Amino acid sequence: xxxxxxxxxxxxxxxxxxxxxxxxxxxTREGMNAFATDASQERAMPWAVVRPESREQxxxxxxxxxxxxxxxxxxxxxxxxxxxxxPSLGGVVVSMLRMAGEPVVDADDFVAVVRPGVVTADLQAAxxxxxxxxxxxxxxxxxSTIGGNVATCAGGLRAVKYGVTRDWxxxxxxxxxxxxxxxxxxxxxKDVVGLDLTRLMVGSNGxxxxxxxxxxxxxxxxxxxxxxxVGFADLRAALDGARAVxxxxxxxxxxxxxxxxxxxxxxxxxxxxxxxASAQAALLFKLDGTQEGVDAEVRHLVKALGPLxxxxxxxxxxxxxxxxxxxxxxxSPAAFRIAPDKLAEDISVPRGRVAEAVERAHEIGRGRGxxxxxxxxxxxxxxxxxxxxDGSAAGEAAAAAGAKDEIFRLAVALGGTISGEHGTxxxxxxxxxxxxxxxxxxxxxxxxxxxxxxxxxxxxKGW
Amino acid sequence: xxxxxxxxxxxxxxxxxLAATGREELGPRAKADLCALLAGDDSLLRGxxxxxxxxxxxxxxxxxxxxxxxxxxxxxxxxxxGAHPDFRGWLWKTWLTHARELWAAGSTAARLIPGRWRxxxxxxxxxxxxxxxxxxxxxxxxTPTTFPDTHRxxxxxxxxxxxxxxxxxxxxxxxxxxxxxxxxxxxxxxxxCCGGGLKAAGFAAEAGDMAARNFEVWRAAGRPGVVTLCASCLxxxxxxGEMLSGDEADAWAGALTPLSTLVRSVSFRLSxxxxxxxxxxxxCHADAGDSDFLLLREALGERLVAATDKECCGFGGxxxxxxxxxxxxxxxxxxxxxxxxxTVLTGCSACAAQLTATxxxxxxxxxxxxxxx
Ligand SMILES: Cc1cc2nc3c(=O)[nH]c(=O)nc-3n(C[C@H](O)[C@H](O)[C@H](O)COP(=O)(O)OP(=O)(O)OC[C@H]3O[C@@H](n4cnc5c(N)ncnc54)[C@H](O)[C@@H]3O)c2cc1C
Ligand code: SF4
Ligand code: SF4
Numbered sequence: 001x002x003x004x005x006x007x008x009x010x011x012x013x014x015x016x017x018x019x020x021x022x023x024x025x026x027x028t029r030e031g032m033n034a035f036a037t038d039a040s041q042e043r044a045m046p047w048a049v050v051r052p053e054s055r056e057q058x059x060x061x062x063x064x065x066x067x068x069x070x071x072x073x074x075x076x077x078x079x080x081x082x083x084x085x086x087p088s089l090g091g092v093v094v095s096m097l098r099m100a101g102e103p104v105v106d107a108d109d110f111v112a113v114v115r116p117g118v119v120t121a122d123l124q125a126a127x128x129x130x131x132x133x134x135x136x137x138x139x140x141x142x143x144s145t146i147g148g149n150v151a152t153c154a155g156g157l158r159a160v161k162y163g164v165t166r167d168w169x170x171x172x173x174x175x176x177x178x179x180x181x182x183x184x185x186x187x188x189x190k191d192v193v194g195l196d197l198t199r200l201m202v203g204s205n206g207x208x209x210x211x212x213x214x215x216x217x218x219x220x221x222x223x224x225x226x227x228x229x230v231g232f233a234d235l236r237a238a239l240d241g242a243r244a245v246x247x248x249x250x251x252x253x254x255x256x257x258x259x260x261x262x263x264x265x266x267x268x269x270x271x272x273x274x275x276x277a278s279a280q281a282a283l284l285f286k287l288d289g290t291q292e293g294v295d296a297e298v299r300h301l302v303k304a305l306g307p308l309x310x311x312x313x314x315x316x317x318x319x320x321x322x323x324x325x326x327x328x329x330x331x332s333p334a335a336f337r338i339a340p341d342k343l344a345e346d347i348s349v350p351r352g353r354v355a356e357a358v359e360r361a362h363e364i365g366r367g368r369g370x371x372x373x374x375x376x377x378x379x380x381x382x383x384x385x386x387x388x389x390d391g392s393a394a395g396e397a398a399a400a401a402g403a404k405d406e407i408f409r410l411a412v413a414l415g416g417t418i419s420g421e422h423g424t425x426x427x428x429x430x431x432x433x434x435x436x437x438x439x440x441x442x443x444x445x446x447x448x449x450x451x452x453x454x455x456x457x458x459x460x461k462g463w
Numbered sequence: 464x465x466x467x468x469x470x471x472x473x474x475x476x477x478x479x480x481l482a483a484t485g486r487e488e489l490g491p492r493a494k495a496d497l498c499a500l501l502a503g504d505d506s507l508l509r510g511x512x513x514x515x516x517x518x519x520x521x522x523x524x525x526x527x528x529x530x531x532x533x534x535x536x537x538x539x540x541x542x543x544x545g546a547h548p549d550f551r552g553w554l555w556k557t558w559l560t561h562a563r564e565l566w567a568a569g570s571t572a573a574r575l576i577p578g579r580w581r582x583x584x585x586x587x588x589x590x591x592x593x594x595x596x597x598x599x600x601x602x603x604x605x606t607p608t609t610f611p612d613t614h615r616x617x618x619x620x621x622x623x624x625x626x627x628x629x630x631x632x633x634x635x636x637x638x639x640x641x642x643x644x645x646x647x648x649x650x651x652x653x654x655x656c657c658g659g660g661l662k663a664a665g666f667a668a669e670a671g672d673m674a675a676r677n678f679e680v681w682r683a684a685g686r687p688g689v690v691t692l693c694a695s696c697l698x699x700x701x702x703x704g705e706m707l708s709g710d711e712a713d714a715w716a717g718a719l720t721p722l723s724t725l726v727r728s729v730s731f732r733l734s735x736x737x738x739x740x741x742x743x744x745x746x747c748h749a750d751a752g753d754s755d756f757l758l759l760r761e762a763l764g765e766r767l768v769a770a771t772d773k774e775c776c777g778f779g780g781x782x783x784x785x786x787x788x789x790x791x792x793x794x795x796x797x798x799x800x801x802x803x804x805x806t807v808l809t810g811c812s813a814c815a816a817q818l819t820a821t822x823x824x825x826x827x828x829x830x831x832x833x834x835x836x
Contacts, residue, residue, distance in 0.1 A: 023486065028516075030515075030516045033496065033497055034496065034497075037496065039471055041469070041470050045507075078487065079472040079475075097486075119476075140472070
C-alpha cells in the first residue's frame with residue numbers, strides 16, 4: 001500500500017493538538033521516544049503520540065487518519081516481543097493507557113466489561129474480589145493490558161485447561177478507519193448469528209481497528225491449587241509422563257516442561273530448587289479446583305507417573321506452592337549464564353510432536369555450534385526455543401539467525417506454527433507467507449481491505 | 464548505572480507515576496532508555512529537554528527493586544540532574560542544607576537565594592517548602608504498658624533525621640522515651656542529614672560529604688547499632704553504605720535498625736478516645752519487612768482499616784518543585800486507597816509532610832510516634 005502521508009504537516013499538528021488537548025498530544029522527540037520501541041527492542045520514531053480518553057476521540061481520530069492516509073499504531077504497555085507496536089513507517093501512535101478505569105464485574109451475567117488500558121492483573125483482581133475468575137495469564141499479566149492481550153490473543157501457562165484470550169472474549173467495541181464504531185458480540189455466552197467478527201478482531205494486532213471496550217466471560221474462582229514438580233532421567237520419559245497424566249483423566253491448569261540444558265542453566269545460579277540433581281528433564285504441573293478435587297488429582301497424577309520412574313516428585317501446597325515454581329521463574333535470567341545473547345522463539349507444534357521438535361531443535365543448534373534451550377507449555381505444544389549465542393564472537397549472530405530460520409521451518413513442517421503467542425510483528429514478518437501460503441495471505445489482505453481500505457492500521461507488520 | 468535496560472517492561476508494574484498519569488514517557492523504562500540514548504550521544508535528542516523529562520521522577524526506587532538487569536533508574540536520574548543543574552535543584556539543596564533556618568518561625572528564606580535565580584515562580588515554591596514542616600500533630604492514643612528486657616543494656620546511636628531534629632521535636636522525644644523504656648542506652652553522636660534527598664537531586668558530592676561525616680560519628684562511637692525513625696533516612700543511610708568497603712560495609716548494613724523493630728516487643732494500651740479507623744501509609748522507602756506496619760498491625764488490631772501498598776504519597780523530592788501537578792496526581796491515588804481512615808499514620812518524614820499538606824477535611828496525619836505517649 002503506497003500513498004501514505006509523508007510527514008506531519010502543521011495542519012495535522014493543529015488537528016491533533018485540538019482533539020487531544022493538554023498532555024494528550026505529544027510532539028517532542030524526547031516525549032515520543034518511549035513510544036518508538038517495545039520489548040522487542042525494535043525502534044522507529046513516531047511523528048506524534050496521542051492519548052484518547054473517549055471512544056469519540058478515537059472515532060474522530062480514525063476519521064481524520066483515513067482521510068489523510070495517516071498510519072496509525074495502537075499501543076498499550078509496549079510489552080510485545082516482536083515489535084508489533086513499533087511505528088515502523090512513521091505516523092501516529094495511539095496510547096490506550098488513558099482508556100482505563102474500574103472494570104464492571106457482573107456476578108449474575110458472569111461477565112466483566114473493561115476498557116482496553118486496564119492492566120490484566122487488575123482486571124483479574126477486580127473479578128477475584130467477587131469470587132470470579134478471568135483465567136488467561138500471560139507471564140506479562142501484571143505489566144500488559146487487556147486491550148493488548150486481546151489484540152495479540154495472548155496465551156499463558158493456563159492455556160492447556162482454560163484456553164487463550166480468544167476463548168474468553170464475548171464482545172468488543174472497535175473503532176474502524178473512517179470513524180465507524182463496530183459492536184460485535186455481547187454479554188451472551190452463546191451467539192451463532194452472523195460471522196464471528198469478535199474472534200476476527202482478537203489477535204488482529206491493531207491491523208483492523210482500535211478496540212475501545214471489551215466484554216470477557218468469567219467463571220467461578222477456583223477454591224485452591226497445588227503444584228507438582230517432577231524430575232525425570234531423560235526428556236522422553238518426561239514427555240511420556242505428561243501423556244500418562246492426561247490419559248489418567250487429569251487435566252492440569254498448567255503443564256510446563258524443561259529440558260536438560262534449561263535445568264543446567266538454572267542450577268548454575270546456585271539457588272536451591274526442589275528437584276533431584278540427577279534430573280535431566282522436568283515437568284511442572286499446576287492443578288486447581290476445589291480442595292477435595294485438587295487432592296484427588298494430585299493423587300491420580302502421582303500414581304500415573306509411577307511407571308515412568310521419576311527421579312523426584314515435589315508437591316507444593318499453600319505457601320509452599322511458590323517454591324516449586326522458582327525453577328520455572330528462574331529460566332529467563334538463567335539462560336544468559338549459557339551465553340550473553342539469545343534469540344527467543346515461541347513455536348507451537350501438535351502436542352504429539354513436541355519430543356521430535358525439541359530433539360531436532362537441539363540438533364539444529366549443535367549443527368551450528370550453538371546451544372539451544374527448550375522449555376515451555378507442553379500442555380498446548382507451545383515450546384520456547386532459545387538459541388544462545390555470543391554476538392561479539394565472529395559469525396555467531398549469523399549462525400543463530402540461520403538456526404532460527406531452520407527452527408521456523410521445522411515447526412511448519414511438523415504441522416505447527418512459527419508463533420504460538422507472541423505474533424509476528426516486525427521480527428517474524430518475513431516468514432508469515434511461508435507458513436500461511438499464497439491463498440490464505442491473499443484472503444487475509446482482502447478481509448483487511450474491507451475494514452481498512454487504505455491500509456493505515458499498523459502497517460508494515462506480519463499477520 | 465547497573466546493567467543495560469532490555470526494555471522488558473517489568474518495572475512498569477510498580478511505577479506510581481505511570482499509574483497515576485497514564486503517561487508512558489514518565490515510566491522507568493522510558494527513563495532508562497532516554498538515559499541510554501543520551502549516554503550514547505544520540506544527536507537527535509536535545510540533552511536539556513531529555514534530561515528535564517527523565518528528571519520527572521519521584522525517586523521512589525520501586526523500579527530498581529524489580530529490575531532483573533540491575534538498572535537503577537533513580538540513580539540515572541540523579542546523575543542527569545547533576546549534569547543539568549537548574550534553580551529548582553539549587554533551591555532544594557538549599558532547603559535540605561539549611562532546614563534549620565528555613566523552618567524557623569518568620570524565616571525569610573528568600574535571602575538565601577541569589578538574585579539571578581529569583582523568577583516569579585520562586586514565591587510559590589518557597590511557600591511549598593515552608594509547608595513541608597508537617598502538621599499540628601496527633602493526640603497520643605497508644606500508651607506503652609510493658610517493656611520487655613530483650614534489648615535492655617544495649618547501646619546504640621540514634622539517627623533522628625532533619626525533620627525530627629529541626630521541627631518535629633516531639634518525634635524525637637517520643638523515640639527517646641521508648642528507647643529509655645526498653646533500657647537501651649543512647650550514645651552521644653551528632654549525626655547530620657542522611658544525604659538521600661541531595662543524592663537523588665544530583666548533588667552526589669554534597670551527599671557524599673554528609674555520609675562521610677555520619678560514618679565518622681559511627682566509628683567514633685565504636686560502630687554500634689544505629690536506630691532510625693524515618694524510612695527515607697534509613698534508606699538514604701543504607702544506600703550511602705556503598706561508599707564503605709568489605710567488613711565495614713557489612714557492619715554498617717547490619718547496624719542500621721528501624722526503631723519499630725525494637726518497639727514491636729512493647730505492649731500498648733489503646734486509650735478510650737483512640738480513633739476507630741486508622742490508615743497506614745507505607746513509604747516507598749520502607750524496609751523490606753515494613754516493620755512500622757507490623758508494629759501498628761499488632762498495636763491497633765482491627766482499628767487498622769486501610770493500608771497503601773503500590774501507592775506513593777507523591778512527595779517526590781525535587782520533582783515536587785519542578786512539577787507539583789504530577790505529584791498531586793500520584794497523591795490523589797494514595798488518598799483513594801486510604802479511603803475511610805480518619806487518622807493516617809506513617810513512618811517517613813517526607814510522607815508525613817506530604818500527606819499532612821494534602822489530607823482531606825477531617826483527616827489527621829502523623830508519624831506513628833505521635834500516636835505514642
Ligand atoms: C516479560 C514478558 C513476558 C511475556 N509473556 C507472554 C506470555 O506468556 N504470553 C503471551 O502471549 N505474550 C507474552 N508477552 C508478550 C506481550 O506481553 C503480549 O503480547 C501482550 O498481550 C502485549 O500487551 P501490551 O498491553 O503490552 O500491548 P502492546 O505491546 O502495547 O501492543 C501489542 C499489540 O496490540 C495492539 N494494540 C494494543 N492495544 C490495542 C487496542 N486497544 N486496539 C487495537 N490494537 C491494540 C498494538 O498495536 C500491538 O500490535 C510477554 C512479554 C514480556 C515482556
Ligand atoms: S529498567 Fe529493568 S525492568 Fe525496566 S524495562 Fe529496563 S530492564 Fe526491564
Ligand atoms: S523511581 Fe519511582 S517514580 Fe521514578 S521511575 Fe522508578 S518507579 Fe517511577
